[in-house]
Amino acid sequence: GIQVEQSPPDLILQEGANSTLRCNFSDSVNNLQWFHQNPWGQLINLFYIPSGTKQNGRLSATTVATERYSLLYISSSQTTDSGVYFCAVERTYKYIFGTGTRLKVLA
Amino acid sequence: DGGITQSPKYLFRKEGQNVTLSCEQNLNHDAMYWYRQDPGQGLRLIYYSQIVNDFQKGDIAEGYSVSREKKESFPLTVTSAQKNPTAFYLCASSSRTGYGETQYFGPGTRLLVL
Numbered sequence: 001g002i003q004v005e006q007s008p009p010d011l012i013l014q015e016g017a018n019s020t021l022r023c024n025f026s027d028s029v030n031n032l033q034w035f036h037q038n039p040w041g042q043l044i045n046l047f048y049i050p051s052g053t054k055q056n057g058r059l060s061a062t063t064v065a066t067e068r069y070s071l072l073y074i075s076s077s078q079t080t081d082s083g084v085y086f087c088a089v090e091r092t093y094k095y096i097f098g099t100g101t102r103l104k105v106l107a
Numbered sequence: 108d109g110g111i112t113q114s115p116k117y118l119f120r121k122e123g124q125n126v127t128l129s130c131e132q133n134l135n136h137d138a139m140y141w142y143r144q145d146p147g148q149g150l151r152l153i154y155y156s157q158i159v160n161d162f163q164k165g166d167i168a169e170g171y172s173v174s175r176e177k178k179e180s181f182p183l184t185v186t187s188a189q190k191n192p193t194a195f196y197l198c199a200s201s202s203r204t205g206y207g208e209t210q211y212f213g214p215g216t217r218l219l220v221l
Contacts, residue, residue, distance in 0.1 A: 035212075044212075
C-alpha cells in the first residue's frame with residue numbers, strides 16, 4: 001500500500017517564526033489533504049490540495065504530484081498553531097494518514 | 108448548524124463486553140469513515156461507507172463491525188474480539204464535489220478498558 005511519511009516529527013518554534021512541514025508519499029494519489037489536530041483531539045481540514053499551490057491567511061500549501069510530495073508553510077507562527085499536523089492521501093476512497101508533525105509554538 | 112456529532116465523549120468497556128460508538132452527520136454527505144488513533148500516532152482506517160447499505164473494511168477492521176442503514180448515521184461496534192480497544196476513535200464524512208473531496212471530522216470518542 002501507499003506509504004506516507006511526514007517530517008520533521010517534532011518542531012518547536014518561537015512565536016513569529018516561519019516553518020515548513022513536508023509530506024512524502026510513495027505512489028500516485030487522487031486526493032491530498034492537510035489537517036491540524038488541536039490539543040483536544042479535534043481535526044480541522046486546512047487544505048484540499050492534490051496538486052498546485054493554495055494559500056489561506058498565514059498558511060499555504062504546495063503539492064508536486066509528479067514528485068510525490070507536499071509542503072505546508074506556516075508563517076508568523078502563533079501559540080494557537082500548536083498541535084499535530086497530518087497529511088492524508090487517498091486512492092479509491094481509502095485514506096492513508098501520515099504519522100504527523102507535532103508543533104509547539106512558544107510565547 | 109451542520110456538522111458531525113459523536114457520542115459518548117468517553118466510554119468505558121469491561122472485558123468481554125461489546126460497545127457501540129455513535130456517529131451522526133447532517134451534512135448530507137454520502138461517504139462516512141471510522142478511524143482509530145493511538146497515542147502519538149496517526150489515524151488508521153477501520154471501516155468506510157460510500158453509500159447507504161454498503162461498507163468496506165479498512166486496514167484494521169478485525170474486532171470491529173459497522174452498519175449503514177441511514178445516510179446520516181454510521182455506528183461502530185467494538186466487539187470483545189478486539190483485544191486492545193483502548194484508543195481515540197474518530198468519525199468523518201465527505202462528499203465529492205467539483206472541487207474535490209474534503210473530509211470533515213467529529214470530535215471523537217475516547218474508549219478505555221476497565
